[in-house]
């Protein structure tokens with residue numbers, strides 16, 4: 001990839017402390033495997049919103065897939081569909097909501113929402129998602145403004161005016177766009193009442209993405225959310241916040257019996273997924289690995305990334321003595337001795 005788009009995909013906010021810790025935090029947990037368990041059948045399945053999923057991996061919403069491959073989000077969604085992985089389309093996609101549904105009809109699709117200042121545009125895009133079979137809305141709540149992305153400042157990263165970004169065009173964006181221009185279209189006045197309104201308007205389950213504290217988890221529950229994604233946006237927003245791995249347990253303790261809690265950030269290995277499930281997550285979202293697969297090999301590349309992760313998950317579950325993923329609990333993890341003193 002050219003350095004500008006590569007830095008945009010790879011980078012985080014500030015000193016990238018949270019970006020690095022997202023990966024490191026899973027590695028600070030040690031597994032406590034059980035042996036002599038009948039592992040003839042491995043069943044990684046889970047339920048999200050009461051619906052069965054063949055496995056707990058979901059493609060995280062990420063913007064601008066045409067930066068990685070000409071086909072854009074259709075390639076990613078098809079690869080997701082081929083591996084029974086739900087695909088979450090970003091509001092900032094380079095393929096529209098309706099077009100993606102037509103080009104990847106097999107994929108289980110979710111839609112991630114950024115609420116624009118122009119609420120008319122938001123209403124229309126949500127209505128299109130509802131009409132075209134998207135199964136859930138993921139309301140991202142950690143972007144009242146974009147974080148300080150110094151890689152993008154150094155590279156002068158901007159979106160070429162020839163790259164289609166349908167929802168931004170509808171929201172009035174024109175010409176070459178910096179991330180600041182994009183951010184200016186997003187409504188920074190959003191508060192918790194938006195969750196219930198969105199659920200009522202759409203009739204779809206609403207997941208609140210970007211919660212890191214039990215306080216906010218409780219507010220999400222009280223606001224009518226169906227679930228939460230414990231997430232720091234891949235370390236791209238507020239630097240030095242907790243990783244998903246470290247924020248997850250307290251959120252599960254607060255609302256886990258009433259809401260589906262998902263987690264993302266730094267999930268790279270089957271063992272990371274096992275740890276997330278053991279800590280109480282129902283599913284995990286994966287961001288950058290999918291983008292790298294897309295950049296290297298388009299649809300085939302994404303498929304390969306997902307297949308590798310799912311195969312690794314099967315081995316990890318089996319070797320952990322938890323062939324049925326639903327049986328994992330916190331007794332499967334402990335703080336690792338190599339994690340160092342607090």
Ligand code: FNR
Nearest residue numbers: 009060061062063090140233234265266286287288
């Ligand atoms: C993102 N993420 C994101 N989230 C969101 O809700 N809407 C979006 O449009 C985007 N766009 C986006 C672009 C890029 C390039 C990245 C890397 C991330 C955040 C994403 O959904 C997810 O929270 C993180 O990427 C998860 O961390 P990992 O798996 O990338 O470590």
Ligand code: LAC
Nearest residue numbers: 062063092143233236
């Ligand atoms: C990002 C946005 C688009 O993290 O969510 O770049």
